[in-house]
Each structure stands twice: as structure tokens, then as C-alpha cells.
Amino acid sequence: MANLKEIRMRIVSVNSTMQITSAMKMVSAAKLRRAQDAITKMRPYAQKLQEILSNVSSSESNSTYSQQRDVKNTLVVAITSNRGLCGGFNNNVIKEIRNIVKTNQNVHVLSLGKKAFDNYKKTTMHTFEGFGDTPYDIFDKLTFSNVSAIANTIMDQFASGKYDKVILVYNRFKNAAVQIIENEQFLPVLPPVNAEAQSSVDYIYEPEKTQILEELIPRTLKVQLFKALLDSNAAEHGARMTSMHKATDNAGEMVKELKLTYNKARQASITGEILEIVAGAEALNG
Numbered sequence: 001m002a003n004l005k006e007i008r009m010r011i012v013s014v015n016s017t018m019q020i021t022s023a024m025k026m027v028s029a030a031k032l033r034r035a036q037d038a039i040t041k042m043r044p045y046a047q048k049l050q051e052i053l054s055n056v057s058s059s060e061s062n063s064t065y066s067q068q069r070d071v072k073n074t075l076v077v078a079i080t081s082n083r084g085l086c087g088g089f090n091n092n093v094i095k096e097i098r099n100i101v102k103t104n105q106n107v108h109v110l111s112l113g114k115k116a117f118d119n120y121k122k123t124t125m126h127t128f129e130g131f132g133d134t135p136y137d138i139f140d141k142l143t144f145s146n147v148s149a150i151a152n153t154i155m156d157q158f159a160s161g162k163y164d165k166v167i168l169v170y171n172r173f174k175n176a177a178v179q180i181i182e183n184e185q186f187l188p189v190l191p192p193v194n195a196e197a198q199s200s201v202d203y204i205y206e207p208e209k210t211q212i213l214e215e216l217i218p219r220t221l222k223v224q225l226f227k228a229l230l231d232s233n234a235a236e237h238g239a240r241m242t243s244m245h246k247a248t249d250n251a252g253e254m255v256k257e258l259k260l261t262y263n264k265a266r267q268a269s270i271t272g273e274i275l276e277i278v279a280g281a282e283a284l285n286g
Contacts, residue, residue: 004269007262011255018251022084025244028237035234039173039227046227054191054221056213064159065217066189074104075127075154075163077186077225079170079232080113082139086240089171090115092181096169100183101125108163110135110151114230125203130157142233143147144226151222158187170228171235177242179235186224190216 078096080090093116101107108127111117117136120126128135130153142164156165168185171179205212 004262004265007258007265011258011262014251014254014258018248018255019242019246025226025241025248026243029239032086032234033239035230035237036173039234040062042223042227042230043186046223049220049223053189053216056209056216063189063217065155065187065221068188069161069258071104071167072153073106073108074100075108075110075157075162075166076100077110077154077166077168078116079168080111080116081232081236082114084115085243086236087243089236089239091177092171092179093169094119094131095181096181096265100167100169104165110154113232114140119278136140138229139233142229143223144163147226148222151225152218154225155187155218155221163187168225168228169279170232171239172231173238176238182228182231184228186221188255189221 070215078097080093083247084090090113097107097109107125109116109120109123110127110131111120112135112200114136131150135150138150154166158166165185167185168182168184170182170184172182174180
């Protein structure tokens with residue numbers, strides 16, 4: 001059994017860790033509130049815009065971003081966090097990308113998030129070509145204009161034929177405790193899931209349909225990428241808050257166990273001292 005001094009030091013250390021994890025939990029909870037509001041407001045708009053785009057572009061065979069080609073090169077946009085301490089949040093993205101690599105040829109990974117960058121920077125799949133030096137720092141200033149610049153580069157590379165397919169992999173925010181890993185095709189634009197229902201929708205175009213598509217498709221793709229980043233941002237704070245909550249609870253349980261061990265050791269020490277005193281007194285009397 002450890003001596004009393006060692007146990008006291010461990011109690012102090014665990015208490016200090018518990019204070020840190022508790023503070024991190026509160027910070028993540030505050031950030032989660034803002035991030036949740038952002039994705040809650042964006043999601044209905046993005047979904048409706050995507051629905052309209054799928055319906056309109058499905059009948060437009062000349063659309064650059066709807067062309068279905070033989071997939072020779074695939075770009076995977078890995079959306080992770082810049083920091084850890086959020087449970088399996090980042091590992092789930094990495095695992096999903098491994099599954100994509102098994103079923104696709106010539107996969108390249110664009111890292112939006114430092115954890116993905118650290119994982120792929122020394123591999124042949126890693127790519128930053130055309131995206132600047134550090135696109136993973138997008139979360140330092142997550143705005144639509146900054147995301148649009150990245151989306152424009154992705155669309156240009158698809159249009160030029162460098163990539164035949166673009167996939168977004170990220171954590172979708174469901175609630176503070178649940179994040180759902182998403183494998184979402186970004187390009188080419190997919191036709192509507194329910195083609196019969198969508199074909200019955202009749203739109204009145206003003207101005208011409210071709211001109212609308214030229215403006216609608218790029219904007220919708222930018223919104224789609226922005227939504228994915230907002231989703232991941234909210235999911236990250238939810239995952240970190242949950243992880244720090246569990247860590248705080250575990251630290252509290254550990255402190256209780258250490259205090260119980262300390263009291264037992266202290267009681268044993270006192271009992272031993274009493275026995276020594278009694279034995280000494282008996283020896284003197286004898």
C-alpha cells in the first residue's frame with residue numbers, strides 16, 4: 001500500500017485535473033450554444049436549396065457539376081477538429097476515410113482540421129495543391145467567405161478533370177451527446193432520391209434556366225460545404241463537452257476511492273502506533 005504522503009499527492013493531482021476538465025466542459029457548453037444555433041438556422045435553408053438544385057440540375061445534362069464520369073481520382077474532404085480531448089470525434093472520420101480508400105482508386109485527402117492534417121501530412125494521399133498553405137485553420141475564422149474560397153477551388157479542380165468525385169466526411173451534429181459520421185457526395189451533384197416525386201415539381205424560371213443554374217449550382221455547393229463545417233463545429237463542441245463531463249465524473253470517483261484508501265492507510269498507521277505504545281508499556285511493566 002502506498003504511504004500517506006503519496007496518496008495525498010495523488011488526491012491533490014486528481015482534484016487539479018478535475019477542476020481543469022470541469023472548466024473545459026463549461027467552455028465547450030458555452031461554445032456549443034452558439035454553434036448549435038448557427039447550424040440549426042442553416043440546415044433547413046441548405047437542405048431546401050440542395051433539393052431544388054438536385055431537381056433542376058438532374059434535367060440539365062450540360063451542367064459541368066452534374067457530369068458523371070468514370071471515377072479515376074477521388075478527393076476526400078476530411079473535416080475534423082484542430083484540438084483533441086473530444087472522444088472518438090476525429091478517429092471516426094479517419095476510420096470512415098479508410099473505408100473509402102478500400103473502395104476507391106487514387107484517393108487524395110484535403111484536411112480541413114489540424115487533426116486530419118497531422119494524420120495525413122506524411123502520406124501520399126495528402127494534398128494542399130491549390131488550397132494555400134494551411135486550409136486546416138478554417139475553424140479559426142469560420143465564415144461563409146472563407147469557406148467559399150475553398151469550395152471554389154474544389155469546384156475548379158472537378159471541372160478541370162483533376163478529380164472525378166469529391167466526398168465530404170464529417171460528424172453531423174444531432175445533439176450534445178450524439179454525433180453521426182457522414183459520408184456525403186459533394187461532386188458531381190446527385191440526382192434527386194425520389195425522381196418521380198421531384199419530376200412532378202414544376203418551376204417557373206426567370207431569367208432562363210441555364211443562367212439560373214450557372215449561379216445556383218456554385219452557390220448551393222458553397223452552402224453545402226459551409227453547412228458541413230458548421231455541423232462539424234457544433235458536433236466537436238458537443239463531443240468535447242460530453243467527454244469532459246465523463247472525465248470530471250471519473251475524476252470525482254477516483255478522488256472518493258483515494259480518500260477511502262487514505263483513511264484506511266491512516267487508520268492502519270494509527271493502529272500500528274497504538275500497538276507499539278502498548279507493547280512498549282507492557283515491556284516496561286515486565
